[in-house]
Amino acid sequence: MDDIFKTGCKVLKDEPMAIHTTMGVGGPAEWFVEASTLDQLRALLKYSREKSMPVFFMGWGSNLLISDDGIPGITLRLKGDFQSVAFDGTRVRAGAGVFLPTLVKQCADQGLGGAEPLVGVPGSVGGALVMNAGTRDLEIGNIITTVEVLNQDGNVELLNHNQIDFQYRASSLAGKTVCFATLQLQPQPKDDIIRSIQKFLGHRLETQPVGMMNVGSIFKNPPGNFAAQLVERAGLKGYRIGNAQVSTKHANFIVNLGGAKAQDIRDLITAVQKVVAEKFGVKLETEVKMVGL
Ligand SMILES: Cc1cc2nc3c(=O)[nH]c(=O)nc-3n(C[C@H](O)[C@H](O)[C@H](O)COP(=O)(O)OP(=O)(O)OC[C@H]3O[C@@H](n4cnc5c(N)ncnc54)[C@H](O)[C@@H]3O)c2cc1C
Structure with missing residues (x-):
């Protein structure tokens, strides 16, 4: 038995990526691994270093175009503990594996607004942070207070907002192992937040090919242009x-x-x-x- 199974992670061999991406394309991942705890993640990353195996991080697969030949090495996704959400006053700490639209709706349930423009971004918190996902109204980087990343030594490092470079659809978190993030929200009447969510989703229905397989915008807007x-x-x-x-x-x-x-x-x-x-x-x-x- 390969040692990869001893990491405690869920491991699939030659898993087709087409079923895990919103574009519906992509050949097999040699090893498709789901880590549900920090210990599993540490064990998996240690294994990959020992075997000199490349690790590709996958979020929700909503911004990926994966080759028909698939991905060699490990393709890693965060589940379990990394899908937890905890509210503390006007802040929320969410795992990198949380689905962003669900998080925005959970915030609304708590009477916390400020994240509504992100409700139509069908990715994970981790993917959104790496991409600095957003719209003309808000990018996720605008409402982040801290991000927790796992460093090479297996320790969790807390990065403050000012230690992260958020740019247009890019951030300095690319290449890091993003585990959790804390977002700052504002108390607002629930009905107002829900109306705002409906407005943003309605706009997408009118303007985007909803119901067809895609990855959202293919190209970045060039400076001063669309x-x-x-x-x-x-x-x-x-x-x-x-x-x-x-x-x-x-x-x-x-x-x-x-x-x-x-x-x-x-x-x-x-x-x-x-x-x-x-x-x-x-x-x-x-x-x-x-x-x-
Ligand atoms: C219908 C539709 C509408 C969309 N609308 C928008 C929009 O309005 N605005 C917008 O910005 N985007 C939009 N997107 C694109 C996409 O949803 C975002 O880029 C999203 O943030 C990607 O998140 P993901 O979890 O799917 O990441 P993935 O596509 O799986 O990965 C994206 C990148 O993040 C990295 N990554 C993912 N998780 C981690 C992690 N935990 N640690 C380290 N690296 C990680 C991956 O390696 C990859 O480089 C849209 C996509 C679709 C299909």
Whole structure:
């Protein structure tokens, strides 16, 4: 028996990533591992170091384009204790594995507002922190007080807000092992928070291809511009390679019409970048994280 099973983690061999990503693509993870406690996480990371195995952190898989060839080594997801939520006055401490929309609704139940613009971001707290996920109204970095990361020595390190560099869809937490975060909220009437949540979700229903497999925005907005407008003005709405298509509803989304390959989506991204660069002289940078592509 491989020692990886002795870490106490749930371990699956050659698990298809297509069933764990919102884009519905991705080949097998050599080892797909779920750590539910800090001790399991420590044991797993120790094992990976001893075996010189790469570890890829996965959150909810809502911003990933994983190669059809899959991921070598360990693909790690946080569950169990990392899905806990604890309120303390106007603050909430949440595990990296908590689903962000659920957290926003739990805050609403407590009469705590301020996180509503994040309700439509279908990722984990850990993924949101690494991406500094957000909207025009709020990025998660704006309401973070502290983040707990596991360092190389196996100790939990507490980072204050001012020790973290939050940028547009990026943060200095990338490459770290994010375990927990504390968010600062404000007391508000529950009905107001719920109305606000409905407004944000309603806007998404109107503007995004809800119900189709996608990863949200494919490209970051270039300074002073909007990626969706550039793609639309380039005449690329509906443009298709295989079963990957530039959404007819929102030009900065690519949808998997069913059975698309990661390579089709990769090729479509490249084609869109090329046309936009030729027509407008703008280089579109990807927001989606590509793994093995
Ligand atoms: C329909 C739809 C709408 C979306 N709307 C928005 C939006 O409005 N705003 C926005 O910003 N994004 C949006 N997204 C993109 C996506 O939801 C966010 O980027 C989200 O924060 C990704 O979280 P995740 O848990 O799915 O991370 P993943 O996609 O699984 O991973 C993202 C990155 O985080 C890293 N990571 C994840 N967890 C950890 C951890 N615990 N420790 C260290 N590294 C980790 C991964 O290695 C990877 O580099 C949308 C996606 C979809 C499908």
